[in-house]
Amino acid sequence: MTQTAMTLSQDASAAIVEALNQSVAETAVATMLAQNFHWNVTGMAFGPLHDLFQKIYEDHFIAQDDLAERIKALDGHAEGTLAGMLKRSKVAEHSGDASDKEMIKAMMEAQETLASTIAGCGEIAASHGDTLTEDLCIARGQTHEKFAWFLRAMLR
Numbered sequence: 001m002t003q004t005a006m007t008l009s010q011d012a013s014a015a016i017v018e019a020l021n022q023s024v025a026e027t028a029v030a031t032m033l034a035q036n037f038h039w040n041v042t043g044m045a046f047g048p049l050h051d052l053f054q055k056i057y058e059d060h061f062i063a064q065d066d067l068a069e070r071i072k073a074l075d076g077h078a079e080g081t082l083a084g085m086l087k088r089s090k091v092a093e094h095s096g097d098a099s100d101k102e103m104i105k106a107m108m109e110a111q112e113t114l115a116s117t118i119a120g121c122g123e124i125a126a127s128h129g130d131t132l133t134e135d136l137c138i139a140r141g142q143t144h145e146k147f148a149w150f151l152r153a154m155l156r
Contacts, residue, residue, distance in 0.1 A: 023137070033106065
């Protein structure tokens with residue numbers, strides 16, 4: 001049976017909100033990672049990488065809001081501090097002082113992590129019948145897998 005924010009149990013909502021907060025945290029860290037690389041990339045691939053990193057951080061900035069708004073629709077608390085996000089995130093910061101290939105690899109790994117985390121969030125939502133959160137997670141996961149594919153292709 002499909003559940004809505006109003007019909008989910010407190011335990012179901014809490015589990016989904018926790019998974020969404022993990023997704024927000026990792027998306028926020030990946031947003032800053034992409035912006036950092038956008039600012040600091042150099043070399044022969046400067047143009048395409050500068051543009052790709054910008055596309056990623058702009059996408060992720062909107063995604064953070066979409067995920068956080070779903071948390072609020074579930075009557076949860078959206079983690080809004082950088083310290084809290086960094087503490088929670090499996091995506092790590094990077095100095096930005098790296099070669100273009102190191103940047104590509106780090107961003108690819110961030111996208112793979114995000115795809116996995118958000119897929120897990122979708123599975124939790126599905127197990128509780130929350131198709132709205134599941135749908136959001138499916139769409140986000142597809143985006144992260146596509147970015148990971150682009151980046152992986154650049155390393156070949």
